[in-house]
């Protein structure tokens with residue numbers, strides 16, 4: 001018998017400050033998601049776009065991968081964007097088609113080395129997932145740098161600190177120019193100083209967020225001595241590779 005597309009249910013929704021929401025979701029069939037920290041799911045928001053396609057959007061799992069049934073995502077409203085608005089408005093109990101988990105922004109299973117995580121903007125969700133997974137595996141050192149434009153951008157710093165396992169050292173830089181600002185990439189590169197890399201050496205550097213920033217940042221990290229190939233990127237938006245297609 002043909003099976004329908006797998007669904008998740010919004011089990012619980014909590015507002016998060018200005019225009020964002022924390023959603024606890026679970027599979028309708030009760031099965032585990034089978035994700036690793038840093039991975040994401042794609043949710044079919046049910047909204048039909050002007051061209052006739054359905055708006056399917058990616059969201060990183062920010063909860064610990066030690067819990068595979070009730071998992072969490074956080075969604076920031078982006079202007080009149082169809083997906084983020086639906087996910088900020090749907091009531092608890094709503095069911096949505098999904099696929100996943102997806103994504104290579106993760107540390108190898110059992111990673112016990114030193115890792116630097118850099119998040120811009122909403123990329124903090126992926127960094128939270130990775131940090132919890134790595135701390136549970138016994139990583140030797142975890143440093144997290146979060147670059148945002150203001151204090152009330154998305155998740156609050158207390159929320160992030162509360163979710164971070166004790167060994168993670170968090171620094172937050174709150175003066176990143178807004179998304180799309182021509183000086184944003186250069187400012188982000190300036191915020192990542194030799195001081196950050198000298199806290200290593202790191203076995204892995206994982207970055208998530210604004211693609212317009214992440215690629216120049218990777219060049220900056222390499223120039224500061226990060227081993228070639230050790231820096232993994234996940235663009236949440238402004239993905240330059242997508243634009244060139």
Ligand SMILES: Cc1cc2nc3c(=O)[nH]c(=O)nc-3n(C[C@H](O)[C@H](O)[C@H](O)COP(=O)(O)OP(=O)(O)OC[C@H]3O[C@@H](n4cnc5c(N)ncnc54)[C@H](O)[C@@H]3O)c2cc1C
Pocket residue numbers: 040055057058059060061073074075076077078080081082083084085103121122125126179234235236237238
């Ligand atoms: C791997 C991955 C993981 C993601 N994880 C999260 C997450 O955990 N939480 C979350 O809120 N979003 C996340 N996103 C972004 C999300 O998939 C949607 O792009 C976002 O919710 C906007 O969707 P929309 O339909 O409302 O607007 P759209 O119409 O799709 O977006 C409008 C424009 O805004 C851009 N955009 C998306 N996010 C931002 C942002 N933060 N700031 C500025 N512009 C942006 C889009 O690229 C697009 O150009 C992730 C994206 C990817 C690829």
